Amino acid sequence: MAGPSASDNYAGVYEGRLQPGTRPALLIVDVVVAYLTEGSPLFMDTAVAAKDSNRRLAEAARAVGVPVIFTNVQYRTDGVDGGVFYRKIPVLKVFHEGSPLGAFPDDLTPQPGDHVITKQYPSAFFGTSLAAMLTASGIDTLLITGYSTSGCVRASGLDAMQYGFVPLIVRDACADRHEGPHEANLFDLQAKYAEVISEADALGVLANSKS
Template sequence: MRFDVDKLDPAKAAVVVVDVQNDYCHPDGACARRGEDVSAAKEMLPRLQALLAGARAHGVPVVFVRTAHEKATDSAALTVRSGGRSGVVCRAGTWGAEFFEVAPLPDEPVVAKHRYSGFVNTRLDSVLRTLKAETLVMAGVSTNVCVESTARHGYMLDYHIAFMGDCCAAFTEAEHEAALVNIDKYFGSVMKADELLGVWDTAQFG
């Protein structure tokens, strides 16, 4: 679905970076150690870094969302998922929970989440409303899990969704592509980073 350029106004947008963390992306992280292919995360990082640089240059707020599992939020439903493997990923305060090859600037908000959607029992909506964001520029990992869950939730909270397909990664190409089809059909518009940056560089916003 094509995106209305007016909705990409830097004054009304925010970039939301989801779960770009060692346990999900690093070859020594928990997901790689259990056999998941994390190579797509490494491959997309230059495009994500370019997106962040462009957003910052145009004054678009960047919000980092990261998983932080801890005993206080380890429900039975969470800890039994994937045979208990999900509960050991991104434990709060560990190396695995640290950001992977991206990092927030000192004034950029960081939101800790405990479930797939970055909106569930977090301050993300309050942060975005305070920033007066109307459009969420979505990026991160995994495309079909936490990025898609956060984007879908955001859409249902009445945000416009610009989903950066080439700034997301999943453990398989099939999962990645299926998520992009689903988002583009029902929840937002799938775009590429250079397409969005081109709009920010050339479009005239009122």
């Protein structure tokens, strides 16, 4: 006999809702060539549609003066700066210094005034200046997008909440290797840590910002 669905099981337990603030920033996590190039070990066939959503969001954010922050990943060729994470996932060698797979795609690259955070671990916050930069800029809300939903997007969303920023995960602008982890992680982020919103809702947040 089948048990209750996940939604039914969570009902009445995880039903809190977060409201966005008025000073958002757009955090584009690891939208780089490695996930977009067929033949790359990290290629995802869902990545292109998510990239296009990111491009629209970035254009809308810049138009209203909302900060746009890109992250990328880079390691020394010996991987020592990646520690246990690098040892656990050897495919991360595609992000050695100078690798073309670590580059931003031609149609979604940082523009003058944007910010780039280079990281070695899943969260955009871990070992970086991101939290300090956001606090100094008066940011209260993060629109979070990118690759992959179950990895660096999830880690960045969780840390955003723990640092006191309202995390808004933009479903259309995220991608993963498989629909199962993608949907499961969006479900859990919505339940416990963040708000999962559509691209249209994200554009509304940008339009209503006071940046």
